[in-house]
Amino acid sequence: MPHRSARAAVLSAGSWGTAVAKVLADAGTDVVVHARRAEIADGINTEHRNPGYFPEVELPSTVTATTDPAAAMAGADILVLSVPAQSLRVGLGVWTPYIEPHAVIVTLMKGIERGTWLRASQIITEVTGVGAERVAVLSGPNLAREIMAGQPAAATVACPDEDAARRVQQACHTSYFRPYTSTDVTGCELGGAVKNVIALAVGIASGMGLGDNAIAMLITRGLAETTRLAVAMGAHPATLAGLAGLGDLVTTCSSPLSRNRTFGAHLGRGLSVEEATAATLQTTEGVTSAEGLLALADAHDVEMPITDVVSALLHEKITLAQAAAALMQRPPRPER
Numbered sequence: 001m002p003h004r005s006a007r008a009a010v011l012s013a014g015s016w017g018t019a020v021a022k023v024l025a026d027a028g029t030d031v032v033v034h035a036r037r038a039e040i041a042d043g044i045n046t047e048h049r050n051p052g053y054f055p056e057v058e059l060p061s062t063v064t065a066t067t068d069p070a071a072a073m074a075g076a077d078i079l080v081l082s083v084p085a086q087s088l089r090v091g092l093g094v095w096t097p098y099i100e101p102h103a104v105i106v107t108l109m110k111g112i113e114r115g116t117w118l119r120a121s122q123i124i125t126e127v128t129g130v131g132a133e134r135v136a137v138l139s140g141p142n143l144a145r146e147i148m149a150g151q152p153a154a155a156t157v158a159c160p161d162e163d164a165a166r167r168v169q170q171a172c173h174t175s176y177f178r179p180y181t182s183t184d185v186t187g188c189e190l191g192g193a194v195k196n197v198i199a200l201a202v203g204i205a206s207g208m209g210l211g212d213n214a215i216a217m218l219i220t221r222g223l224a225e226t227t228r229l230a231v232a233m234g235a236h237p238a239t240l241a242g243l244a245g246l247g248d249l250v251t252t253c254s255s256p257l258s259r260n261r262t263f264g265a266h267l268g269r270g271l272s273v274e275e276a277t278a279a280t281l282q283t284t285e286g287v288t289s290a291e292g293l294l295a296l297a298d299a300h301d302v303e304m305p306i307t308d309v310v311s312a313l314l315h316e317k318i319t320l321a322q323a324a325a326a327l328m329q330r331p332p333r334p335e336r
């Protein structure tokens with residue numbers, strides 16, 4: 001597919017969908033965004049801004065928007081899906097008839113579906129019938145607000161078909177956004193999902209007033225349990241040391257822009273899960289994915305002590321003091 005003619009549809013116009021629409025347009029790709037709310041579509045078309053998420057940032061004029069998903073998807077070579085993981089299946093029920101037969105579907109989602117414990121790429125192939133070789137994942141240390149500001153960032157585009165991964169790479173490569181390719185879809189998706197839970201743990205520790213040593217311990221042991229799960233599920237260990245693993249873990253655990261870290265900090269300061277949820281207006285995938293990741297860990301006979309403790313806190317089965325004790329008083333063991 002010649003780069004000049006690439007056309008992308010982005011569903012939908014939330015934080016990350018909007019930022020990726022800007023990246024694609026800055027890379028020379030024509031972009032149509034699907035927004036559920038007419039005022040957001042109108043804002044993008046008339047003011048070149050998304051009034052719901054980034055009213056202060058001007059979008060390229062090659063980004064247009066519509067409230068009609070079929071219109072957004074017509075002629076799209078690349079279909080980018082960016083909704084909360086729990087909304088994906090319902091969304092695909094509507095969107096599937098409009099997927100172009102040649103389109104590569106790119107998931108931006110970093111969550112696990114409740115009940116099925118499936119990753120987004122698995123839900124996409126299951127619901128749409130599209131082959132895995134046409135489903136890619138874009139993941140990495142990518143805080144939407146920084147990318148909207150044109151700050152430098154890198155990411156991984158993973159797809160079993162390397163040629164499809166390269167087409168997506170080309171469609172989103174800009175002076176400030178550097179995508180690498182990979183074939184490890186499982187590793188990229190699990191890296192993205194587990195780092196949200198570890199960021200919750202780091203936020204909790206920070207909210208409790210614990211120090212940088214504790215935070216470094218959570219990040220490092222968090223990477224160890226992420227890697228254990230991902231490798232048990234078929235991922236390559238190097239992926240978890242890369243942008244979609246360590247890279248994303250570091251950015252999410254470090255940044256006050258992270259919703260997951262911020263949600264954890266609310267809990268660490270003593271807010272209930274209900275109060276923290278009320279204080280969080282946007283998608284916080286770790287909260288809805290922790291239980292599913294634990295189910296996957298059980299199914300693959302893998303220990304995930306940090307995820308276990310975060311899940312218990314989210315279900316209000318243990319107190320903050322019990323959570324800290326549960327991690328620190330585990331039996332001594334070799335580091336691996």
Ligand SMILES: NC(=O)c1ccc[n+]([C@@H]2O[C@H](COP(=O)([O-])OP(=O)(O)OC[C@H]3O[C@@H](n4cnc5c(N)ncnc54)[C@H](O)[C@@H]3O)[C@@H](O)[C@H]2O)c1
Pocket residue numbers: 011012013014015016017036082083084085087088090091108109110111142143144145281282283285
């Ligand atoms: N925000 C970031 O910095 C960032 C970066 C990388 C990855 N992600 C991932 O991207 C995904 C989306 O996150 P976000 O930050 O954009 O969330 P968000 O809350 O900002 O936006 C989600 C959007 O999805 C829309 N939506 C929900 N259900 C829908 C449905 N059924 N049909 C159509 N639209 C629907 C909402 O209206 C909203 O516009 C998450 O999995 C997140 O982990 C986010």
Ligand SMILES: O=P(O)(O)OC[C@H](O)CO
Pocket residue numbers: 110140141142143144196199248251252257258259260261283284285
């Ligand atoms: O705001 P968060 O916690 O959903 O994290 C955003 C991105 O995933 C960081 O790469």
